[in-house]
Every structure is written in C-alpha cells, then in structure tokens.
Amino acid sequence: MILDQHPDSPRLGMKAIGYWKIEVDPKISSLLGRDTAKEEPLPDPRDFVGEWEDDYVKQRVVSYIKNAPAIIHWKGWSECRFGCPATSGGIYARGLDLGSACLSDGTYVWPEGFHHYLDVHNVIPPRVFLMHVLSKPDDWMVKNAKLITEKHGDGY
Numbered sequence: 001m002i003l004d005q006h007p008d009s010p011r012l013g014m015k016a017i018g019y020w021k022i023e024v025d026p027k028i029s030s031l032l033g034r035d036t037a038k039e040e041p042l043p044d045p046r047d048f049v050g051e052w053e054d055d056y057v058k059q060r061v062v063s064y065i066k067n068a069p070a071i072i073h074w075k076g077w078s079e080c081r082f083g084c085p086a087t088s089g090g091i092y093a094r095g096l097d098l099g100s101a102c103l104s105d106g107t108y109v110w111p112e113g114f115h116h117y118l119d120v121h122n123v124i125p126p127r128v129f130l131m132h133v134l135s136k137p138d139d140w141m142v143k144n145a146k147l148i149t150e151k152h153g154d155g156y
Ligand SMILES: [Zn+2]
Pocket: 080, 081, 082, 083, 084, 096, 116, 120, 121
C-alpha cells in the first residue's frame, strides 16, 4: 500500500499511501491509446480490508489523515473504489466523490479521500504507517499544517 513516490508527482520526493488502481475497461483504454495492463499496477484496497485492533488507533489515524493540509489540487475527482454511491454532483456523478486533492504531513502524501477507506471500509494501513502516526502528539497536525503547506504546497 506504501509506494516509494506519488504515482503522478514523483518530484515531490515523498512516500505515497492510499493510491488505488482504477478499473479501466480494456475497450476504453485501447481507445485512449493506453495499455493499462502494462502500466505499473497500483494496489487494490480490497486486499487490505481487515479489523482495527483498537478503536482508539482507528480514530487517531483517521483524524490525522483527514486533518492534513492539501498540497496538490487536481482537476478530476476520485470515486470510492468500493462503489459507495454519489451523494451529489447530479447526472455526472457515478460514485461517491472523495475529493481531488492530495494531503500530506511532509513525510507521506495521500489522497484526500483516504480516510473514507479506513473509516468506512476498514482498510488497514501497514504497521509502519500506523506507528508513524501514533508516534506524533495529538495536536501535531494542527501545529504543523502551515509549515507543511509552505514547504510542499502545490509542488507537483
Ligand atoms: Zn466507500
């Protein structure tokens, strides 16, 4: 689940977490001139569904990743890979809109909607990421958000 770099912004120089594969109809990808079978495969969130050891850990991690500042803004949006239905967006929305920004704590970068997978679908991040989050004080993100934005904001 942890990638050495952001799949679309390698220049960030940060580890990335929570970027999932997109199911592309082979007919559509050939129309786009892409051979998606040959592209670097991103992980499938279904492979990481489990049980949280502890609700406290879940709440801490969800709150941490939710409250991180946005450092990249994209034009498209991401939809829930588990098929949660759209709650807004009218006729163009097919699935639940999970945002179009990437958030970061300066060490890792993740998509704006990453918290949804952890919170609603019980996708469990690797222990190294959990330890990274839990090693920080409760108010770390609040205190560091400005600094992270200044250092990495829109750095793609
Ligand atoms: Zn969902």
